[in-house]
Amino acid sequence: MNPRPWWTKLGHLSLILLATVYCVFPVYFMLVQSLKTAQEDVFGNPFIVLHPTFESFEELFEGRGEGRGVIGSTLRRAYPFLDWLENTLFVFAGTLAITLSVSLAAAYALGRLRPPGFRWWRRAIFATYVIPQTILFVPLYRVVIVLGLDDSLLALLLVYPTMALPFCVWLLSAYFQHLPREIEESALIEGASRATAFFRIILPMSRPVLVACGIFTLGTAASDFTIASLFLMSGHNQTIPAGLGTMEVALDELAAVAGINLMALPVILICALFARGYVRGLTAAMVEGV
Amino acid sequence: MRRTQRQRDIRTAYLLLSPAVLLLLTVLAYPVGWEVWTSLTSLSPLQEGATAFVGLQNYSQHLEDPQFWRTAAVTVVYAVVTIAAKLALGLGFALLLARPFRGRTLVFLAIFLPWAYPASVSVMGWYWTLNPPIPTAYAAFMGHVKYSVDSAFGGGAWVFVSATLFNIWRGSSFIGVLLLAGINGIPPELFEYALLETKSPWQRFRMVTMPLLKPFLALGAFLSLTSAFSDIANVWMLTAGRIVFPVLGTQAYWLAINGGQFGPASALSLLLVPFLLGALLLLFRLFDSPEREAA
Numbered sequence: 038m039n040p041r042p043w044w045t046k047l048g049h050l051s052l053i054l055l056a057t058v059y060c061v062f063p064v065y066f067m068l069v070q071s072l073k074t075a076q077e078d079v080f081g082n083p084f085i086v087l088h089p090t091f092e093s094f095e096e097l098f099e100g101r102g103e104g105r106g107v108i109g110s111t112l113r114r115a116y117p118f119l120d121w122l123e124n125t126l127f128v129f130a131g132t133l134a135i136t137l138s139v140s141l142a143a144a145y146a147l148g149r150l151r152p153p154g155f156r157w158w159r160r161a162i163f164a165t166y167v168i169p170q171t172i173l174f175v176p177l178y179r180v181v182i183v184l185g186l187d188d189s190l191l192a193l194l195l196v197y198p199t200m201a202l203p204f205c206v207w208l209l210s211a212y213f214q215h216l217p218r219e220i221e222e223s224a225l226i227e228g229a230s231r232a233t234a235f236f237r238i239i240l241p242m243s244r245p246v247l248v249a250c251g252i253f254t255l256g257t258a259a260s261d262f263t264i265a266s267l268f269l270m271s272g273h274n275q276t277i278p279a280g281l282g283t284m285e286v287a288l289d290e291l292a293a294v295a296g297i298n299l300m301a302l303p304v305i306l307i308c309a310l311f312a313r314g315y316v317r318g319l320t321a322a323m324v325e326g327v
Numbered sequence: 328m329r330r331t332q333r334q335r336d337i338r339t340a341y342l343l344l345s346p347a348v349l350l351l352l353t354v355l356a357y358p359v360g361w362e363v364w365t366s367l368t369s370l371s372p373l374q375e376g377a378t379a380f381v382g383l384q385n386y387s388q389h390l391e392d393p394q395f396w397r398t399a400a401v402t403v404v405y406a407v408v409t410i411a412a413k414l415a416l417g418l419g420f421a422l423l424l425a426r427p428f429r430g431r432t433l434v435f436l437a438i439f440l441p442w443a444y445p446a447s448v449s450v451m452g453w454y455w456t457l458n459p460p461i462p463t464a465y466a467a468f469m470g471h472v473k474y475s476v477d478s479a480f481g482g483g484a485w486v487f488v489s490a491t492l493f494n495i496w497r498g499s500s501f502i503g504v505l506l507l508a509g510i511n512g513i514p515p516e517l518f519e520y521a522l523l524e525t526k527s528p529w530q531r532f533r534m535v536t537m538p539l540l541k542p543f544l545a546l547g548a549f550l551s552l553t554s555a556f557s558d559i560a561n562v563w564m565l566t567a568g569r570i571v572f573p574v575l576g577t578q579a580y581w582l583a584i585n586g587g588q589f590g591p592a593s594a595l596s597l598l599l600v601p602f603l604l605g606a607l608l609l610l611f612r613l614f615d616s617p618e619r620e621a622a
Binding site: 052059060061067079080081082083139142145147150152153164166168172175198202231256260261277286293296319320 | 348355358359419456500507554556600603604
């Protein structure tokens with residue numbers, strides 16, 4: 038190929054730069070705020086931090102007592118951030134486990150066993166996306182109360198999987214459907230059970246797609262604020278987003294931003310680690326083997 | 328022998344499907360059924376006496392209310408604007424990343440970041456940055472922006488714009504990565520062949536890339552529709568309903584929780600569903616195209 042002229046290269050480069058800044062700037066801005074002292078937050082330059090400090094982060098872990106110092110005539114309360122962290126981890130891990138196992142089972146049934154009308158099952162499950170959970174608050178709350186799960190993290194383990202499930206079932210079953218029949222057949226002829234064939238052959242093959250589902254599930258669970266703050270009432274039962282939502286931002290802006298960053302960091306790291314696998318899994322499920 | 332094997336497979340299939348179906352029934356089907364039933368009644372926790380069956384009265388009441396049409400218009404405009412912006416930006420990102428260049432991995436991670444950053448908390452940072460409550464260094468500037476937008480388009484406009492911008496920022500990242508996965512799936516031979524057969528990059532894009540990306544575009548559009556509503560619900564919840572530009576879902580919640588009018592609220596929620604169903608049917612048309620079914 039003939040070399041591209043310099044203006045094309047320059048255009049390409051500046052577009053890349055523009056895209057990167059657009060994507061990263063808000064995150065950078067939040068990070069900078071969380072590292073500021075109160076003094077710098079008010080008088081400093083909003084875009085840079087001159088005297089970075091972890092004060093705001095430490096504040097989150099300070100004392101579980103009632104008061105935490107006074108601003109003006111307002112008592113600042115302490116936040117049970119460690120509890121929030123623990124709850125969030127529990128909810129994310131539980132959501133991942135439930136979503137992946139339930140969607141694997143359903144997808145295997147639809148993609149490999151193919152009961153009559155499996156296409157319609159698939160469509161029906163995917164079509165549940167039409168109903169945003171956010172219009173179902175009131176009846177959802179009734180379900181949660183009937184099951185005795187109000188103010189319990191288990192309520193989230195009931196709701197979050199259904200938010201990611203349709204996509205995961207759809208993705209995995211598309212992948213399973215594309216796998217040629219022969220893959221299992223040789224194992225089945227040699228007397229292995231379907232279950233053995235699944236765990237020995239199909240499951241290892243579908244790792245990239247599982248990664249894609251996992252990242253999608255994590256992203257979905259991590260994006261909910263509404264349902265968590267609706268169902269979790271008492272402070273020590275809340276997840277980080279629900280808890281941060283109750284913070285008095287006018288007084289605790291810096292601590293809140295620090296909390297935002299603390300929640301985001303591990304999620305971003307996991308996403309970054311699996312980012313390539315995520316793309317590969319999406320491609321594998323939707324394109325390969327057609 | 329074969330026949331019984333098949334029957335056993337079918338039974339296993341239903342068994343394996345049951346957890347997923349059970350979850351969806353409890354968390355979606357039952358609530359939807361409850362809303363459908365309630366929307367036909369005068370159910371209200373504030374009301375004394377028996378709940379009456381009122382038929383379609385709740386619906387007709389909304390359809391006659393100009394406020395409903397304003398809300399519906401806001402909902403549709405919000406959905407269309409965010410989807411168009413997200414698809415355009417996402418396509419741009421995917422095309423930028425399609426060809427190798429130095430530092431591509433880093434740029435890819437940067438583009439992945441807005442979606443990977445948990446929206447539940449980034450929406451707070453975003454919201455309090457654009458609508459700062461206390462005298463931070465940028466509060467005066469943002470306040471100025473807020474008041475000029477609000478005075479031009481009515482109270483609450485800036486808050487709504489912030490939520491829209493947030494959804495576009497986050498969604499364009501998701502769609503960009505999704506479309507990149509689509510582009511990666513296009514066999515390179517096809518591009519080489521296209522290089523010989525077509526005259527301009529634009530023609531290649533239109534004749535080769537676009538048709539092959541169509542299912543991914545449809546999927547991205549549909550998934551981002553769902554996220555558009557959850558993002559706005561997040562902002563709405565965060566501000567305790569201070570968005571004065573309501574969309575159908577949040578407006579219904581307001582009616583139910585503050586007004587105690589479960590019937591009309593349910594009717595209002597369900598009036599959103601036809602829009603979404605239309606979008607879904609369109610997706611199935613585009614994605615499960617007949618050629619693919621035959622294969």
